[in-house]
Amino acid sequence: MKSKNKQLSSMQLELFSKEEIDYVESDDIDSIQYSVIVPPIKCQGIKTKLVPFIKKTVGRHEEGVWIEPFVGTGVVAFNMAPQKAILADKNQYIISFYQKIQSGIITPSVVRQFLEHHGNLLEQYGKKYYLEMRDNFNQNGDPLYFLFLNRSDFNGMIRFNRHGEFNVPFCQKADRFSKAYITKICNQVANIASIMSGKEWVFICSNWQDIFSYATENDYIYIDPPYIGRDTSYVGEWPEEEAIQLSKFAHETPANVCLSMWKENEFRKNEHLYKYWSDFKWFEQEHFYHIGAKEVNRHPMIELLAIKR
Ligand SMILES: C[S@@+](CC[C@H](N)C(=O)[O-])C[C@H]1O[C@@H](n2cnc3c(N)ncnc32)[C@H](O)[C@@H]1O
Structure with a gap:
């Protein structure tokens, strides 16, 4: 059984990029022996x-x-x-997000532009803007809106009500989309685009x-x-x-x-x-x-x- 108090050694930490460390708890010694690809969507x-x-x-x-x-x-x-x-x-929004990465419609620069634009407005208007984006997403089903919500909602949760409407509350951080956070998400998109490239993968809803x-x-x-x-x-x-x-x-x-x-x-x-x-x-x-x-x-x-x- 693993000790509860094990710390990551600096060598083990080097196996992960900064972005990945967010999602690896310090007690999870096994996972740090591998470099884990972290996707842009959370759930x-x-x-x-x-x-x-x-x-x-x-x-x-x-x-x-x-x-x-x-x-x-x-x-x-x-x-x-x-x-x-x-x-x-x-979940059609996840599938459509990955299909669009696969076909080159969603790229790191498309993601950056979208998150910078809406991230600025979120910083200005806070929760009100999050709720506006959520309403818009529930009308348009756009996977970029889904990404925005998923990365600024409470705990990266995915939840729909019985009418199929996304209903997760705001994480309460208006400055959610800092430059570093957007770069991290764009790198995650770039990583998975390169993994998919040249492979025979089919995404199906x-x-x-x-x-x-x-x-x-x-x-x-x-x-x-x-x-x-x-x-x-x-x-x-x-x-x-x-x-x-x-x-x-x-x-x-x-x-x-x-x-x-x-x-x-x-x-x-x-x-x-x-x-x-x-x-x-x-x-x-x-x-x-x-x-x-x-x-x-x-x-x-x-x-x-x-x-x-
Ligand atoms: C536990 S999560 C999978 C987590 C995934 N392995 C990961 O690490 O991200 C279960 C998934 O099942 C999907 N799901 C639930 N009911 C389903 C159904 N009837 N048919 C297909 N997918 C379903 C959900 O949308 C959710 O993405």
Whole structure:
């Protein structure tokens, strides 16, 4: 088990760019042995800190197609960097953002211009401007507006109400888009554009069920569904029946499958795993999460990768 008080050594820190350090907690010694690509989009449940564990456990996937029906921010795909991939999510704004990077419509300079312009107005008008951008986004669905909101909202959350309207509150920092912050986001866009370049990647907005039908024996499906028993309001409902259906699809597909899921914390175990995924091979990693900023509110969580074969 890892010591809670381990500090990053200067050598370990050098493995990360300044931008990446934001997303690597100091206790996460494993993740600093690798350089982790950090995507421009954030979301709750982002697997940045588990990337080294996922890479180590899954290994390189050279043959077949890497398939992610719940791609989210894309952090796993960007770090696995397979030659062929089908990357899907029901969040159309994330998918359209990545499609537009892939086709060269959204570039680092487009992002810079957009964030500088709207960032200045945010600094002038604060929360009122954030809410105006949110209303506009809920009318126009523009992925650049989505990026703006995602990078200036509360905790980088993604959440929609039952009418499909984005409803995350403002982070309360009017000067959110400093020059350094915009540069960091532009570098993240540039990094992932270069990772995608020359690869056969398809981004699809779809329900996960349809994505399973693309899989053949040589393919590898990485599934990171919304967590059962935890807040899933950012994606709409994730009912128990759908989680059970996912297990059925994972067992029936000819492809290999890796499920990412929380296993247990101090308070509870994820019973669903024992019921529906116990015949997969289990690999565990402990990590810590914070509720608030205080050290006493630092809680261990066991994360699981369950692999079919
Ligand atoms: C836990 S997040 C994935 C996080 C991702 N691995 C990452 O590190 O960024 C779950 C994702 O599932 C997507 N999702 C939820 N329900 C879905 C459905 N029925 N079909 C496809 N995607 C869905 C959400 O939009 C969200 O992006």
